[in-house]
Amino acid sequence: MRRVILIPSILIPALISVDLKFQTTGNKNRGKSMEIQSPMKLKRLVVIGRHKKDRISDLPDAILLHILSMVPDGKQVVRASVLGKRWRSLWMSVPMSIDFNFPQTENLVVTLDYLSSTLTELHYCKSCDKIPRFTIGGFRYEHCYAKYVDLWVSFATKVAKVEEFLLGLLSINDQTYDFPSYAFKNSLLKDLELRNCQLNPRTTVDWTNLSSLKIGYIDLTDDAMEKILSGSPNLKSLELDNFSGLQRLEINSVKLTQVMIESYYNDNDEIWLEIVAPHLQHLEVLELCSEIRIGQRNVPSLVTAIFRLNFNFENEEQDLEMEFSCLKELLHSVAHVQNLELGTWCIECLSILELKGWRPPPSSRKFLELNLAVIQLDFPGIYSFLQSSSDLETLIIGCWYNHNERNLLARYTDEDELSERFEKHNVKCSFSHLKTITINNFSGSSSENKFVLQLVKYLLKHAAVLKEFVIASTYQWMSLEYRKMAQKLLSFPMSSPHASVIFSDI
Incomplete structure (x- = not known):
């Protein structure tokens, strides 16, 4: 016997995205098949559901949690609490990621409205049992907004204790966010991406579980990089993007085997970045990277090298020979690798x-x-x-x-x-x-x-x-x-x- 389940409209996106079939577990209906109707019929069922008994709420917790887990938007999961008494606490057990993608506008009212909405959403999300990922993208940062970013960082590291955190800020007038000291001590983070965040750890770093780190649009110091690497013993992948200041990237960890460098620059052409990584296996150097040195003895374990780079010394004619010399040095340093890719x-x-x-x-x-x-x-x-x-x-x-x-x-x-x-x-x-x-x-x-x-x-x-x-x-x-x-x-x-x-x- 086929039974039709009446679907609340809030759950339609989840049920459209997955073809669910399951067996009921109630004594009365044991062994009888229950099937979700096709997406074309869902709207009709919702209208009917306003006047008849809500049968979907009678399903076992495991099935309801599975349905909620398929809802792509975390806000919709939170709104499930209004469906009835049964749902008020159920939605909190669903692992839910938070994604803030700021609208690309210079309109102050729009920006402030979106900032306010992030606080509201975090207020409800703090009740969730598990928030694995928290991402912020496209926010045009100025120092006057530091309190909002402080709250996001605190929520990610102290309240939600996320495993994956992306803080992607856009710099306005070269203003960068000062990453707080307490955030350098976190044993739960696995993946971390920071853009336009100044990293100045005053004491030791404790990112014991971190496996992937991406840092972009930043002025780095050798001391800060050394503390970060020594405090991340399980790091496997490191990406540095649009950065300057760093003069020596020394990696001694056996586990850190992949490094990507994109757009390294310095105002002083006399400053070069030297890479020393005896256990490194995969290296990518991309875009403008004029002053990078890699000796073959510095990367003896390297297996794969990707050089899709370009040199851009200020005086093209005068420095052409220097560019040739730099390229020859790079190619000599990776003559032993098994896999090589070169750009145009x-x-x-x-x-x-x-x-x-x-x-x-x-x-x-x-x-x-x-x-x-x-x-x-x-x-x-x-x-x-x-x-x-x-x-x-x-x-x-x-x-x-x-x-x-x-x-x-x-x-x-x-x-x-x-x-x-x-x-x-x-x-x-x-x-x-x-x-x-x-x-x-x-x-x-x-x-x-x-x-x-x-x-x-x-x-x-x-x-x-x-x-x-x-x-x-x-x-x-x-x-x-x-x-x-x-x-x-x-x-x-x-x-x-x-x-x-x-x-x-x-």
Whole structure:
């Protein structure tokens, strides 16, 4: 026998998002199936429910809690308390996350209204048994709002005792929030992200359970960073974003194996950031990072390095040689890694260095990803890296068609000279271990991809044990241009008899 449950409107989002079927546990209905009606019928059921008995409240606690846990909005969970006496305490047992996403406006009235609403919501949420996550995003911080931020931090660390806390502030007129001293002692936090928060721990830090830390838009000191790292013995991942001041990042923990650095800057070009991390396994350096030094002896355990960076010294002409020197130093420091990814700026500089006679150090890398600006003459840099990667097993080429670069390479060579030089190199390089080649973001006409096609032809000719050649394109499936390009690629000779050519859409 099928029974129809009358659904209160407040629970409709949860029941639409999940297909619930369950068995009733009451003695009278034991073993009989109860099924939620389809979403198209829910509104009709709600109207009926206003006049008939509310049967959903008769369900066991376990089922009601499951329904409440599927409600995506924490405010709706709180409002469930108005459904009846049974619900007044039930909603408090549901793990509920709090997310404040401030409207992007300079209207003071709107901002103050939203601030007031956060206090109201926290007043009700303090009764919850468990709040695993608390996030604040997009708040335009000024010192006059410090009391509100103080309350959020206090609620997260003292009242709710959350495991995940994100305090994402936007700085107005370079005003940053001073992170309170008591918040540096918390044994429950697992994931912490702070933006535009000044970190000046006056005593020791006690983040014993912290596994992931993200810090952004901040002026850091060596002393503060040392206290944070020493007070986070279980930290596994560290991300530093848009920061300055730090001169030495020394990581001695065996557990901290992943570091990402994005946009490191200093007003004084004489100040450099040195990274010393003997147990580090994964390192990413992204965006503008002019003054970073990594010696190979400093990162002996490194397995994966990702350099999608750009140097931006103030005097481009004068400091060009310094940029080349910095890049060479970085590449020497990661010659031992198994996996390496380079961004478009690195490839452009490598091309110039190759034309100047410099060669990358030999490596035993197995995986290489190269991102090239297709409109440029990047192939000397690509070739030089392929030549130094004799053990390579997987190669990924990322194509960027509208990438805004400085076009330095055009000062050193032209298209005709480059083509001739590239052809001469063909007989000097083979890939005895290369099994997989992937071309990502492939699009455009044959003329736009002249050099890419030349590179593909070269790779297929020399990869004797190739198993898979994947072209991931943005072409509309089975368009005329797609078919033309596919026919062109399939016409290239392949030295491997076992290679499969795979076309896929992005």
